[in-house]
Amino acid sequence: MSDHPHTHPAGPASGGFAPVPPALSQTRRAPINYLNAAYSVRSWLLTLDHKRIGLLYLIGVTFFFFVGGVAATVLRLELMTPGGDVLHSPDAYNRLFTMHGVIMIFFFLVPAIPGVLGNFLLPLMIGARDLAFPRLNLLSWYIYMFGGTAALILLIFGGIDTGWTFYAPFSTTFSNTMVLPAGIAVFITGFSSILTGLNFIVTTHTMRAPGMTWGRLPLFVWAHYATSLIMILGTPVLAIAVLLIGLERLFGIGIFDPALGGDPILFQHLFWFYSHPAVYIMLLPGMAVVNEIVPCFTRRPIFGYKFMAGALLAIAVLGFLVWGHHMFVSGQSMYAGLIFSFLTFFVAVPSAVKVFNWCATMYKGSVRFETPMLYALGFIGLFTIGGVTGLMLGSLGIDVHLHDTYFVVAHFHYIMVGGSIMAFLGGIHFWWPKISGRMYPELWGKLGALVIFVGFNLTFFPQFLLGYLGMPRRYYEYPGEFQVLNVMSTAGASILAVGYIIPLIYFIDSLRKPANAGRNPWRATGLEWQTASPPPTENFAVAPVVTTPPYNYDPAEAEQTPWNPFQPEQEPVHVG
């Protein structure tokens, strides 16, 4: 390294980059970035810039998140009392929880982090100008919005009552609701996911900057690579399952309906072959975010980089082998159940590697509790609870008792909400200076994180108890003795709702303020922090060359340097 001191202009936190030619300093006065490069509506709707497409996704997923959230609020209101007081019919309740599930899973959780942060950051992190296929990227957003809008319209005009799982033969033979249009909407939206995954895989393979070896890729990129593998290999199987449902519904042929000679378990196999790995589509990007936040706010290199990257791939691969644990009591063979149970325990190993290594990264680090770190810590704790309860459900005997109870509901919300959404919010806070050029208000940020954490636990922890005591899921009435825990859960949900509105308000509010975040407020490593905030359309004024390993934080430096990322910078700083 000492042979080329000029490649390290500002110490370890700057990564290692080629020097800037003096000619570029003239951009100082009027920085053109991806946001102010053009203002017309057309320049947004027809943009090929991955950063703008990321923002388009941000608008889409935020909208669907609040739609799904409104459905959840009404569900929790209904469950506040043992009788049916709000919705008056079990049928309406069925449609509402299906709407909540379909919207939240297919139109929020699956596209949220990859669509917003993945699109925005992946090319920046590997030092590329854009994704490999910008047009496909824009197309995937349009497919997503088309599918989402179609789903929303049909859910409002009639809806479906099958649950997001579309189980046959109820969905094919008995349900009188709009199963076919919903299936088509899900089928179409699947292509959005496939195109995103394909784009990420090709980009990671072919677009890395000189010196950005596989061993220097940020774990964010590794996690999105693993996610993309699941997207392109899992989604088509869901597509075929949904097509077969449509075929059976249209023509009354017994592919899945046992009364017509079909096999309902086959549908469950096809469905969960996608939908279990889909859990990792929602979770791995969350891990991607936490991988970046934890080293930055502890000022230490990530512990066990190779194991962390390997664990991400192992989760993606093993995630394809455990789908049968959704079907222990559905009539699949006992031996299949045993093997799926064993494999379920096996997938916990790489997940535990992640958690232990995050903890080891923090150990003896100078931990700084800014908002992104609060969300990351929330993720680690809640994901651990969600994961360990997942192991309980993965044990054959316990599953017989807990299957289809609120224990399952609590478990997967700890993974989906406690994991994915905490990470999503943490990531938005962490990269907001990069995305918008502005800091969010830190006090409100911390308050919001705290409210969400408290509200979340109050909502979902009582559901573990409810499920263990035997309250089944998907019922709109329940015996009176479950009311205390249900009221706690509903109270928690109201707190959670407030918690989600706080960041929405201050993020929008921050846009009115001047762009003074500077290029690297967190003094983080990583190529995305080396370019301006917001970045120019072509990402880097000078194509970067990478010379250092990832997470090149220096613990000693952390002790000496004052830390105040929220100090507005007087003059914007640019590359170099």
Added chain:
Amino acid sequence: MSVESPAHAAAHGAVGHEPSQPHGNGHGLVAHQFEDAPQQREAALLGMWSFLATEVLFFGGLITAYVVYRWKAPVQVAVASHHLNVALGCINTCVLLVSSFLVALAVAEAHRGNARKVVQLLIGTIVLGVAFLGIKAVEWTADYHEGLIPFAANWQIPSHDLEILAQRGIDADQFGLYKLFWVLYFFMTGLHGIHVLVGLGVFAVVAALVWQRRRSKNFANLVEVTGLYWHFVDIVWVFLYPLLYLIDRHGPGH
């Protein structure tokens, strides 16, 4: 950790390089996000391979359903399969294999920059693809006249087949699985047919583009990537043909 020497970095054409300018690939044929033509070619090929991985899983789900029912109702599947025309299926297999061969030749010619040859070979491929669909249409029409299309109004199990099923000890309430073979047959060959149709449309566009770019000779990637897709469509048929046509050909029930 290692340090990239500036010389090495310069060899990548990265240092001091102005991304907003048209970049140094000499002929302006590389899209803005790529550094150079080899990178663009690598991305295009890997993109198509990734897409084909998706397609494998798509047909994989369907073949899984097929395997489940083949295992669950071997007799019904065999009896139904005897209605398929092996001779036409065999001819169609040959037609697709030859078309794939023409595509392979077209890719080789595209790398030599020989636009005229490429267009001729692609037209040959399109002709063979149309022939494949034509033969398939003949088969489907015959099935319709026999009342073997489960989605059509005239569907019924031929009485001869009912006798054979009864002879081979199948209960009447299990006859539904006989119908399922036809559902899967039409679904699988129909889905494959759609892929053939898409391929023909794409080849028509590619042939036009190749002719348009015959002077700049910037069409090798295009032909190679669509060629990969066509080979995949061909391979799917190579699996479908034995799975659907060549069942229990020496067993009882003829």
